[in-house]
Amino acid sequence: MTDETPEQLTPQQLKQAMKAFKKRLKLTRLDAESSLGGGPFSSGRGSGIVGIQPPNQYPREVWEKLVEQGKLRRVGGGLYELAQDPNAPHHDME
DSSP states (O other), X not given: OOSOOGGGOOHHHHHHHHHHHHHHHXXXXXXXXXXXXXXXXXXXXXXXXXXXXXXXXXXXXXXXXXXXXXXXXXXXXXXXXXXXXXXXXXXXXX
């Protein structure tokens, strides 16, 4: 546990953490999609992955601050997802 509180987090730290989160989410999705059995000429099925464990080089306070700001959402089990993710599967299409 660090002695850094959310009040001491700089906007730059939060921006870097958000960038790292998005990169990890993208790589996790690409990895899952590459192992779904679809070849390069397949229909390009999505992985369905929306929540991931955030990069551990940032303390939990960073992720909680991003939740507080409305940029991330907790999905349980230590996983987070983007609050507004254009690549997430849409289950509630009308």
